[in-house]
Each structure stands twice: as C-alpha cells, then as structure tokens.
Amino acid sequence: MPTSKSAGTRKSPQQDRSEAMVGRIIDAGSRVLLTYGYAGASTNRIAAEAGVSPGSLYYYFSDKDGVVRGVLDRFLVLLGQALSNTTARLEWADRAVFLETADSMMDVLEENRRLLEILVDEAPQLVRSGSRLAIEERLREHMRTAFLLLGTPLRGAELDAACWLATQLCLSVPVRYILSRPPISRETVLNGLADQIGALAGHGGQGTGR
Amino acid sequence: MPTSKSAGTRKSPQQDRSEAMVGRIIDAGSRVLLTYGYAGASTNRIAAEAGVSPGSLYYYFSDKDGVVRGVLDRFLVLLGQALSNTTARLEWADRAVFLETADSMMDVLEENRRLLEILVDEAPQLVRSGSRLAIEERLREHMRTAFLLLGTPLRGAELDAACWLATQLCLSVPVRYILSRPPISRETVLNGLADQIGALAGHGGQGTGR
Amino acid sequence: MPTSKSAGTRKSPQQDRSEAMVGRIIDAGSRVLLTYGYAGASTNRIAAEAGVSPGSLYYYFSDKDGVVRGVLDRFLVLLGQALSNTTARLEWADRAVFLETADSMMDVLEENRRLLEILVDEAPQLVRSGSRLAIEERLREHMRTAFLLLGTPLRGAELDAACWLATQLCLSVPVRYILSRPPISRETVLNGLADQIGALAGHGGQGTGR
Amino acid sequence: MPTSKSAGTRKSPQQDRSEAMVGRIIDAGSRVLLTYGYAGASTNRIAAEAGVSPGSLYYYFSDKDGVVRGVLDRFLVLLGQALSNTTARLEWADRAVFLETADSMMDVLEENRRLLEILVDEAPQLVRSGSRLAIEERLREHMRTAFLLLGTPLRGAELDAACWLATQLCLSVPVRYILSRPPISRETVLNGLADQIGALAGHGGQGTGR
DNA sequence: CATGAATGAGCTTTCATTCAT
DNA sequence: CATGAATGAAAGCTCATTCAT
Numbered sequence: 001m002p003t004s005k006s007a008g009t010r011k012s013p014q015q016d017r018s019e020a021m022v023g024r025i026i027d028a029g030s031r032v033l034l035t036y037g038y039a040g041a042s043t044n045r046i047a048a049e050a051g052v053s054p055g056s057l058y059y060y061f062s063d064k065d066g067v068v069r070g071v072l073d074r075f076l077v078l079l080g081q082a083l084s085n086t087t088a089r090l091e092w093a094d095r096a097v098f099l100e101t102a103d104s105m106m107d108v109l110e111e112n113r114r115l116l117e118i119l120v121d122e123a124p125q126l127v128r129s130g131s132r133l134a135i136e137e138r139l140r141e142h143m144r145t146a147f148l149l150l151g152t153p154l155r156g157a158e159l160d161a162a163c164w165l166a167t168q169l170c171l172s173v174p175v176r177y178i179l180s181r182p183p184i185s186r187e188t189v190l191n192g193l194a195d196q197i198g199a200l201a202g203h204g205g206q207g208t209g210r
Numbered sequence: 211m212p213t214s215k216s217a218g219t220r221k222s223p224q225q226d227r228s229e230a231m232v233g234r235i236i237d238a239g240s241r242v243l244l245t246y247g248y249a250g251a252s253t254n255r256i257a258a259e260a261g262v263s264p265g266s267l268y269y270y271f272s273d274k275d276g277v278v279r280g281v282l283d284r285f286l287v288l289l290g291q292a293l294s295n296t297t298a299r300l301e302w303a304d305r306a307v308f309l310e311t312a313d314s315m316m317d318v319l320e321e322n323r324r325l326l327e328i329l330v331d332e333a334p335q336l337v338r339s340g341s342r343l344a345i346e347e348r349l350r351e352h353m354r355t356a357f358l359l360l361g362t363p364l365r366g367a368e369l370d371a372a373c374w375l376a377t378q379l380c381l382s383v384p385v386r387y388i389l390s391r392p393p394i395s396r397e398t399v400l401n402g403l404a405d406q407i408g409a410l411a412g413h414g415g416q417g418t419g420r
Numbered sequence: 421m422p423t424s425k426s427a428g429t430r431k432s433p434q435q436d437r438s439e440a441m442v443g444r445i446i447d448a449g450s451r452v453l454l455t456y457g458y459a460g461a462s463t464n465r466i467a468a469e470a471g472v473s474p475g476s477l478y479y480y481f482s483d484k485d486g487v488v489r490g491v492l493d494r495f496l497v498l499l500g501q502a503l504s505n506t507t508a509r510l511e512w513a514d515r516a517v518f519l520e521t522a523d524s525m526m527d528v529l530e531e532n533r534r535l536l537e538i539l540v541d542e543a544p545q546l547v548r549s550g551s552r553l554a555i556e557e558r559l560r561e562h563m564r565t566a567f568l569l570l571g572t573p574l575r576g577a578e579l580d581a582a583c584w585l586a587t588q589l590c591l592s593v594p595v596r597y598i599l600s601r602p603p604i605s606r607e608t609v610l611n612g613l614a615d616q617i618g619a620l621a622g623h624g625g626q627g628t629g630r
Numbered sequence: 631m632p633t634s635k636s637a638g639t640r641k642s643p644q645q646d647r648s649e650a651m652v653g654r655i656i657d658a659g660s661r662v663l664l665t666y667g668y669a670g671a672s673t674n675r676i677a678a679e680a681g682v683s684p685g686s687l688y689y690y691f692s693d694k695d696g697v698v699r700g701v702l703d704r705f706l707v708l709l710g711q712a713l714s715n716t717t718a719r720l721e722w723a724d725r726a727v728f729l730e731t732a733d734s735m736m737d738v739l740e741e742n743r744r745l746l747e748i749l750v751d752e753a754p755q756l757v758r759s760g761s762r763l764a765i766e767e768r769l770r771e772h773m774r775t776a777f778l779l780l781g782t783p784l785r786g787a788e789l790d791a792a793c794w795l796a797t798q799l800c801l802s803v804p805v806r807y808i809l810s811r812p813p814i815s816r817e818t819v820l821n822g823l824a825d826q827i828g829a830l831a832g833h834g835g836q837g838t839g840r
Numbered sequence: 841c842a843t844g845a846a847t848g849a850g851c852t853t854t855c856a857t858t859c860a861t
Numbered sequence: 862c863a864t865g866a867a868t869g870a871a872a873g874c875t876c877a878t879t880c881a882t
Contacts, residue, residue: 053867054854125331160392162402182370195410199409252876264878273877438845473847478873542755577818585823604791609794612795684858
C-alpha cells in the first residue's frame with residue numbers, strides 16, 4: 001500500500017512517474033509558499049515552478065489547497081518521525097527521553113521555521129486538517145501511556161482532561177516558541193514543559209515530572 | 211484617554227458622525243465575516259452591508275484588513291475587560307480570583323465562538339496584530355505580579371520563561387478548548403490551568419498553585 | 421421608470437453614463453457574436469471590443485449570458501416594433517394587414533439573419549428567455565382577437581389550441597424560412613401562413629383565412 | 631446496407647468489439663448528457679462513464695460533438711422508425727394513418743423528452759446535422775406523395791412551398807408541444823395539424839384534410 | 841465627506857485533445 | 862487497439878482599490 005496521501009490528492013500514484021510528479025509539485029509548492037506566502041501561491045505559479053502544466057497540477061490535486069495540504073502533510077510526516085524515533089512510547093515516562101523527543105521536534109520546527117510560519121499564520125484552516133488531527137491523536141496516546149507509567153492517580157474524565165491539556169501544551173508551546181522567538185533558552189522551555197506535564201500527571205510524579 | 215483605535219483606522223474619530231461610520235462599518239464587517247467567512251468578506255460586500263459606499267469605507271479604513279482588524283480589536287477589547295474586571299492584578303495570586311477571571315474570559319470566547327473561529331482559522335496573520343500583542347503583554351505582567359506575590363523562587367531569565375510559558379498557556383488553552391470542544395468540563399480545564407500556573411511558579415506554590 | 425432590462429442586467433442604469441455603458445457593451449456583444457459565434461464570444465473579448473474592462477462588464481451584467489440576453493432583447497424589441505407598427509391588433513383580421521405585418525417581421529429577421537442564426541443555433545436556451553416568451557404571449561393575444569373578429573366558431577380549449585398552434589406557426593415558420601432559405605418565394609410562404617391561420621380559425625373564415 | 635453511422639464516427643464498425651465500443655460510448659454519452667447537460671458533458675466524463683479511456687473515445691469519434699451527434703442520430707433513428715412503421719408512405723393520405731403516425735412520433739419525443747430538451751436547447755447547432763436533414767427530406771417526400779394522392783391542385787413551386795410548410799409544421803409543432811407542454815390535449819394538436827396539412831393540400835382535400 | 845462607476849491584473853479551474861507506452 | 866498521463870490555451874469571474882464628480 002503506497003503512502004496514502006490525505007484528501008486533496010486525486011490519484012493515488014500508480015506509476016513511478018505519477019509519484020514523481022506529485023513530489024515535484026509538492027516541492028514546488030513548498031518553494032512558492034516560502035517565496036510568495038499563501039496568498040501569493042497561485043496554482044499557475046506552483047505549476048510553473050514545478051515545470052508542469054496547470055492541467056497536470058489539477059490532475060494530481062483536487063484544488064489549490066490540495067497542494068498546500070500536500071506540503072503540510074509532508075511536514076507533518078517529519079514531525080511524526082521525530083515522535084517515533086524514540087524507541088517506543090512507553091519510554092516517554094523517562095524525562096530524558098521526553099526531553100530528547102521534544103528537542104528533536106523543536107529541531108524539525110526550527111528547520112522549517114518560515115514554512116511553519118506561513119502555514120500556521122496564513123493557512124491555518126488547513127493546519128486543522130486530518131493529518132494534523134492524526135498527530136494530535138497520536139501524541140495524546142503517548143501522553144496517556146506515559147501518565148499511567150508515571151503512576152498518575154488520575155482516572156476517567158480527569159485523566160482525559162489531563163492528557164488533552166498536556167497535548168495542547170506540547171503542540172502549542174513549541175510552535176509558539178519557535179515562531180515568536182522569546183528571549184528564553186530552548187532548554188528552559190523544554191524543562192518547563194516537562195515540569196508541567198509532570199504536574200499534570202499528579203504531584204507524586206517522578207520521571208518526566210521530576 | 212480617548213478610545214484609541216489601533217492601526218487600520220485612518221482618523222481618530224473626532225466627530226460623532228465619524229465614530230458612527232466606523233462603528234457601522236465594523237458592525238457590518240462582523241456580520242459579513244460571520245456570514246461569508248474571511249475569504250467571502252469583500253470590501254464591497256462590507257460596504258453594502260454597512261449601507262455605505264466603498265469609497266467611504268476606504269476613507270475610514272486603510273484597506274480591507276483594516277476593517278478586519280477593527281473587528282478583531284473590538285473583540286479583544288471585550289477580552290481585555292474580562293481581564294480587568296477583577297479589581298486589581300495583584301489579586302490574581304488568589305486562586306479563586308484567577309478562576310473567576312479565566313471563567314469570564316471563556317465566557318467571552320464562547321459568546322463569540324464563530325467569530326473567533328473565523329478570525330483564528332481564516333485570518334490569522336491578523337491575530338498577531340498590535341492589539342493582540344498588547345493583550346499578551348498585559349497578561350504577562352499580571353503573571354509576573356502574581357508569581358512574585360506567590361513567593362516564587364524564580365528570578366531573572368527563569369522567571370521570564372515561566373511567565374512566558376504561563377501566558378501562552380492562558381492564551382492557547384482556552385481558545386483551543388472553545389474551538390475544539392473536547393469532551394472535558396470547563397471547570398476541569400480551568401483547574402488544570404490553575405494547577406499548571408501554580409506549578410510554574412514553583413513547587414512551594416500556594417494560592418493559584420494549590 | 422427606465423426601460424427595464426430582463427434578468428441579467430445588474431444595475432438599472434441610473435445615470436446617463438451607465439446607460440451608455442450598457443449600450444456599448446451590448447453593441448460590442450452583437451459584433452463579437454457575429455464575428456466569433458456564441459462559443460467564441462468570451463467576456464474578455466466583448467469587454468475589449470467595447471473598450472471597457474472586464475470588471476465593468478460584470479458591473480452591468482450578471483454574467484456572460486446576461487450580455488447575450490441583452491443582445492437578444494434588443495433584437496426582440498425590433499421584432500416587437502414590427503408587430504406594433506400596424507395600428508392596432510384588431511386589424512389583424514384583415515388579411516392585407518396580416519400580410520404586411522408578417523412581411524415586416526420577415527424584414528427584421530432578414531436584416532439580422534446572421535445574428536438570428538447564431539442566437540437560435542448556438543444559444544437557444546437563451547432564446548426561451550423571458551422577453552421571448554413575452555413576445556409569444558403578445559402574439560397569442562393578437563391571434564385570439566383576430567380569430568374572434570373572424571367569427572371563429574371555436575371556443576374554450578379549442579380556441580386556445582388554435583391560438584397556440586397559430587402562434588407557433590407564426591414564430592417558427594418565418595424563422596425557419598429565413599434561416600434555411602428554401603427555394604420558395606417569401607410571398608408564397610406568407611400566403612400559405614395566412615391560409616393556415618384562416619384554416620385554424622375555422623372553415624367559415626373570411627379575412628385572413630381567405 | 632450496413633447501419634451507416636453519420637459523420638462523427640471514424641470507422642464503420644467492422645468488428646463486434648468496435649460496434650460494442652461505439653454503443654457503450656453513445657450510451658454513456660446519453661447518460662452524461664441527461665445528468666450534466668451539454669455544457670457539463672465533457673469527453674473525459676463520457677469516457678469515464680463508458681468505462682473507457684479518453685484515448686479510446688477519440689479513436690471511435692472524431693471529437694466531442696461526434697459523440698453527441700451519435701446520441702442524436704440514435705434518437706433520430708427512433709423517430710424515423712415511427713415514420714416507417716406505417717406500411718407505406720402512400721397511406722399517409724389517409725387521415726387515420728397520419729394521426730397514428732404523428733401520434734407515435736409524439737410518443738418517441740415524449741419518451742425522450744429530457745434528452746430532446748437538452749439536444750434542442752443546449753446543442754442545437756447539431757440538430758442541423760445530416761441525419762436531421764435526412765429526416766426532414768424524407769418527411770417532405772411523404773408529404774409530396776400524400777398531397778398528390780389527395781388530389782392537390784398545386785403544382786411546381788406552389789407544391790414545393792406547401793410541402794416545405796407542411797414539413798416544418800410536422801417537425802416544429804410536435805417538438806414545441808412536447809417541450810413547452812401547453813395546456814392543450816395532444817389529440818387537439820394532432821387534429822389541428824392534420825387540418826392544417828389538409829388545408830395546405832388545397833380545399834378540395836379529403837383524407838388528411840378532412 | 842460621500843459617492844459609485846470603473847478598473848484590470850490575476851485567479852482558479854476546465855477540458856478537448858494528443859501521444860508515448 | 863487501448864491506455865491515461867500530460868497538456869496549455871483560455872474562460873469566466875472577482876475584488877481591492879481609486880478618483881472624478
């Protein structure tokens with residue numbers, strides 16, 4: 001099963017050429033977004049940048065936002081990999097592992113800072129797309145596992161709430177940190193984040209929380 | 211201090227008629243945004259809805275986003291009032307006061323949920339506007355005062371970091387909560403938020419933190 | 421009350437300039453239709469021919485077909501005038517008057533033969549538009565009056581049917597005659613038409629019918 | 631004589647498979663026309679509906695209108711059959727036979743009303759196609775025979791004119807009747823038509839004319 | 841101040857058609 | 862024969878903005 005692209009892609013590429021085309025268009029989309037911003041990223045511009053006809057663009061993508069979603073998805077895949085690189089989710093309960101994971105997520109964000117800025121600031125309705133929700137979901141599962149391993153006393157709705165909060169934290173704070181560049185060291189922020197999550201898990205928390 | 215309109219308004223309204231015009235246009239802008247979304251909110255449409263000519267609209271606002279910023283600003287004023295209603299910032303150190311304040315902020319967000327959604331999701335580059343930054347700044351000052359009153363051991367950069375984090379929390383989490391409507395009670399979220407801030411202030415946190 | 425254009429016109433021209441614009445665009449529309457046919461009559465082409473911006477065209481007409489309808493309407497007005505030029509409808513019962521009227525309608529059709537061909541053959545969904553139906557209606561009223569004057573024995577549904585048939589005849593046959601140019605003299609066709617109508621009115625028919 | 635396809639078909643189907651392909655495409659064309667109208671009937675859509683590649687479509691048909699002409703032709707064949715079902719053309723002079731024939735033509739039109747509407751209203755330049763002219767020609771021959779049998783006194787140009795008129799009547803009126811659904815019974819219209827034709831043949835007409 | 845006609849660049853999208861495989 | 866990816870010209874239409882009145 002080929003990597004299934006989220007909605008917006010018309011053909012699941014059946015041939016190598018097709019996959020290459022999709023790749024070229026997404027590449028071009030990235031470049032055009034970076035250069036001209038979301039509003040300036042016209043389909044003709046993207047097609048031209050990809051060295052492809054407008055018709056071809058529409059052969060592979062349902063519409064303009066389909067392409068942008070393609071760009072976003074590829075970016076989210078990188079983020080997802082940063083999540084997966086630590087051996088297994090259970091190890092999240094270990095503060096060091098959490099810090100390392102969060103740090104590599106920050107790396108990904110930082111490396112794509114300008115793109116992130118454009119996607120978040122100029123095309124945010126897309127940022128809520130399926131892939132993004134999938135990552136959020138995955139992150140929440142990590143959280144739940146970690147919380148339980150940490151021996152959290154929370155249960156049921158309270159545990160849900162804590163996981164939801166922790167997930168929002170882990171998604172919002174790093175993005176905001178990268179985008180607004182406050183005069184604070186990344187280390188400090190990450191430690192604060194770990195503390196926060198520990199606190200959410202319950203005072204007795206060791207591991208991430210302490 | 212006269213109601214200072216933020217960037218986007220061409221003249222400070224010196225005459226009643228002007229103020230009335232600005233008000234009508236912003237009203238119309240709100241309605242059009244709610245009805246047609248950001249993309250569908252053309253200046254012509256807004257002008258028509260306001261019963262005003264496009265030319266007049268451009269007399270009072272520098273450009274389309276000027277109007278949208280006007281709508282946003284008026285909304286932020288409401289939020290700011292929710293912040294101010296508790297007598298003084300120092301009282302924030304009191305958990306009950308914090309909860310009450312945060313609750314009334316949530317009320318404001320909830321009452322304008324659809325508008326919030328449109329502004330955040332479809333016109334986000336504006337959300338970084340001056341007024342938004344002003345609120346963020348104000349919130350951070352509240353935080354610093356509260357932290358000190360709570361006897362936080364943090365100082366200097368560490369204090370800055372904690373305040374920044376806490377501010378991001380207080381801004382992101384409620385908005386996300388209102389917009390994504392997770393199956394969690396508002397009370398639980400607010401309590402979690404208070405706990406978080408307490409944790410940020412330092413282990414010994416009492417007041418908000420407990 | 422200004423000449424109310426049928427659906428498709430956006431503004432009932434309130435100023436002389438506006439009326440002039442509408443006229444220029446319809447003129448240009450006619451010319452472009454004649455030159456390029458319906459399919460080739462792009463809005464940009466029409467606007468350019470009118471020496472006007474595309475935006476202006478859309479300021480006065482709701483869409484492309486609005487312009488074509490404008491062209492059609494102006495043509496139908498000519499046809500309608502041919503109908504009205506005979507003093508009054510009652511005189512239709514006189515065969516000579518009928519022949520003269522039908523002849524002048526044929527003149528109008530012949531003078532605009534190419535335009536007629538394009539409208540009928542390439543944009544017929546428009547030809548069914550309101551103005552066309554209005555003419556049909558008017559023609560049917562003429563018919564009814566003439567039939568009664570001719571002392572037709574028909575009544576009720578039968579009279580309706582005869583009028584409908586006669587109207588279809590008077591509309592289809594001349595148009596078909598002009599467009600397909602059969603090797604038959606116009607006089608012969610008109611006489612046949614008159615005979616037909618006489619026959620429809622009933623055997624006893626004098627006047628138009630004999 | 632093999633079923634001769636009119637212009638639009640590239641090869642006369644020599645093999646079953648070819649004939650099947652042509653049939654499938656025309657079927658699909660009908661369905662797509664009915665569903666999306668002429669403007670919405672793109673070749674890609676028709677090919678997809680037929681389960682065939684666009685390339686194949688162009689192998690069997692010269693262009694888009696070739697397919698539509700195919701649809702039209704198949705429809706005209708049905709009409710032609712309605713004409714032929716009465717044993718021989720000479721019998722047309724018999725009013726009952728004429729009425730029966732016209733009635734079955736009306737049936738065919740009614741059964742395909744929506745398709746007729748689309749073909750006549752949206753793709754009319756095609757209605758002048760060869761097959762249509764062929765039917766018209768055939769009908770005129772029927773008329774001439776019938777007129778002579780009816781003992782018409784007309785000769786030469788006058789006879790031609792009467793036949794032409796009668797043919798236009800028989801083609802326009804039923805189509806208009808079906809499409810505009812006037813509140814008149816079909817029987818009344820058919821009788822009127824027969825009367826008309828009788829009148830055209832000359833007062834002495836018996837048979838159809840009485 | 842207020843108007844509203846006029847602009848025109850530029851956008852997204854379609855679709856008949858072709859041709860290498 | 863059949864495919865389907867690729868094309869690219871062009872179409873209809875919008876809309877922020879201006880300026881003569």
